[in-house]
Amino acid sequence: MTLSEENYLKAIFHLEKDFAGGISTNAIAEKMETKASSVTDMVKRLAEKGFVAHVPYQGVHLTQKGKNVAVGVIRKHRLWEVFLVDKLNFKWDEVHDVAEQLEHIKSEKLIDQLDDFLGNPISDPHGDPIPDREGNMFTAHDVLLSDINRDEKCVCVGVKDSSSEFLKYLDKHEIALGRKIRVLEKESFDQSLRIRIKKKELVISHQIATNLYVKRL
Numbered sequence: 666m667t668l669s670e671e672n673y674l675k676a677i678f679h680l681e682k683d684f685a686g687g688i689s690t691n692a693i694a695e696k697m698e699t700k701a702s703s704v705t706d707m708v709k710r711l712a713e714k715g716f717v718a719h720v721p722y723q724g725v726h727l728t729q730k731g732k733n734v735a736v737g738v739i740r741k742h743r744l745w746e747v748f749l750v751d752k753l754n755f756k757w758d759e760v761h762d763v764a765e766q767l768e769h770i771k772s773e774k775l776i777d778q779l780d781d782f783l784g785n786p787i788s789d790p791h792g793d794p795i796p797d798r799e800g801n802m803f804t805a806h807d808v809l810l811s812d813i814n815r816d817e818k819c820v821c822v823g824v825k826d827s828s829s830e831f832l833k834y835l836d837k838h839e840i841a842l843g844r845k846i847r848v849l850e851k852e853s854f855d856q857s858l859r860i861r862i863k864k865k866e867l868v869i870s871h872q873i874a875t876n877l878y879v880k881r882l
Contacts, residue, residue, distance in 0.1 A: 668769050671738050673697065673707050674716055677727055678735035687724020733800060740796040741776050742768035743789035748779060750790040757790040758832035791832075792823025792842055792878060808881065810846065811856065811874035818847045823878035831876060838867055846879065 676696045680688045690704040697704065708725055711717040716731035727735060745767040749755040755763070770776070777798060780786075787803070788794055796802040813819050821844045824831065835841065839862055849866065850859040856871035 666734065669707070670711060670714075670716070671734065671769060673704075673711060674727065674731050674735040675738050675742075677717065677725060678732065678739070681726065684724070687720060687726050689724050693725065736796045736800045736802065738768050739802075740800075741770065743793060743795045744776060744779050744783065744786070746789045746791070747783050747786050747795070751783065756832075756836070758829040758836070760790065761827060761829070788823070790842070791827045792821075793827075808879055809875050810848075810858070810860075810869075810877040810879050811871060813846075813848045813858075813879060813881070815848055815851050818845065818882040819879035820845050820882060821877055822880050824876060825878060826876040834873070838869075839863065839865070840877070845882070 673693070676693060677688060680692055680696055684692065690701050690708065693708070694701045694704045708717060708719050711731065712719045715728055716734060717725050718728055719725045742764045745764040746760045749760040749763060750757055780798070785797075786795055794802045794804045808819075809825070810819065810821075821840060821842055823842070824835070840846075844862055847861045848858055849861055852858070856874070857868055858871075858874050859866060859868050
């Protein structure tokens with residue numbers, strides 16, 4: 666497979682979490698930051714190879730064959746992110762672009778040995794689950810900080826937005842995976858939160874709160 670084909674399958678896999686039915690070419694074009702005509706050509710090629718199914722006016726979805734490829738690419742991407750952070754001391758906002766290049770390495774033996782070398786991690790530096798060798802992926806991300814009520818305590822377990830800008834914002838305010846958070850106040854007007862992290866209090870917007878996965882304590 667080409668790098669472009671793998672990137673399309675990965676993008677469709679992520680989009681399927683947000684679309685109950687088929688995915689439109691426009692949605693894929695937005696995700697891939699390309700023209701709808703280019704998506705149409707790629708979808709046709711992927712369908713001919715059996716990686717996607719495309720029904721006119723109903724959208725695109727991955728076949729099992731396509732899903733296997735997408736999950737494999739995601740597994741490599743997230744393992745490389747762990748390696749870059751844990752072994753090469755990259756910051757969590759620096760690893761995505763590098764992992765985008767490394768995820769296309771074809772050697773399964775290398776990836777399996779990388780997995781073992783890292784101690785078979787179950788999540789990447791952003792809290793996203795890492796598929797195992799069989800493609801199984803467990804995720805318990807279902808509670809956002811915006812769901813937490815006043816006086817409740819929780820711990821940060823993942824980020825919904827893994828953009829460099831958002832991660833730098835979190836670093837600036839010492840919000841990281843494993844960090845305990847207490848909601849002191851929730852503003853009814855705009856749903857902003859006043860929270861305590863360690864011994865520091867700060868106010869965060871509703872937008873920030875809806876991009877942080879937490880676990881209630």
